[in-house]
Amino acid sequence: MEVLKCENLKKYYGNHENTVKALDGVDLSVEKGEFVAIVGSSGSGKSTLLHLFGGLDEPTSGKVFVDGKEIYQLKKDALCIFRRRKIGFVFQSYNLVPVLNVYENVVLPVELDGDKVDTAYIKEVIGLLGLNKKLESLPSQLSGGQQQRVAIARALAAKPAILLADEPTGNLDSATSQDVLGLLRVTSERFHQTIVMITHNEEIAQMADRIIRIEDGKIVSGKQTLQIMDKNPNQKEGADCVEREK
């Protein structure tokens, strides 16, 4: 099932001779449960693409569908609600609320939406991310890797259709980056969670199911959706359940 799609997506900045074509006709489809990495050099258009997937910007032209809904057809308020319910964000700077403890940070988006917290699910997410013993801690009492794990748990709390991660390991050392990425992969497998992540780091990108390469606002490889077989949570992590791009 397709969860994210864009058609002929363009984002131009400036006008006339000063036009910057940040995205220049991107077509892409991401299936439910896929873990996709977007890589490309600085200025290639990665952040612009991720922001447009997240309903955080307006395209110059083209369409973005999340969970079957054409998001830029929605009015501003409706898009805001849709974003809160359907899209989880993880940024390089963890953006946790400093005066709230780990548990309060994780459930905050659900509570802000007036929804009932699915405590069994939250407990599982927290356990999977290894945060059980840190529930009462404030963000300032956590390491960078732990703070990013809280940010991932928070992004998953509302069971989003897609999780968008913008350089999620940008502030972490190499070993911690691998840990955090491993956990993102585990959550993708356990909850069949669709994840789109941008990264500069090739090693990190290799942990995704599919790598999309972008240059000068165009996709140069990784466009096709892979055949993802059932990501059985009982299988070993990294088991051969996903046919990687050749």
Ligand SMILES: Nc1ncnc2c1ncn2[C@@H]1O[C@H](COP(=O)(O)OP(=O)(O)OP(=O)(O)O)[C@@H](O)[C@H]1O
């Ligand atoms: N608000 C803006 N106004 C004008 N140009 C912009 C704006 N935002 C981005 N751009 C330009 O669009 C192009 C793509 O930028 P984008 O931030 O998407 O690249 P990126 O691949 O994410 O880069 P990086 O890896 O350095 O973050 C760049 O040439 C950038 O200068």
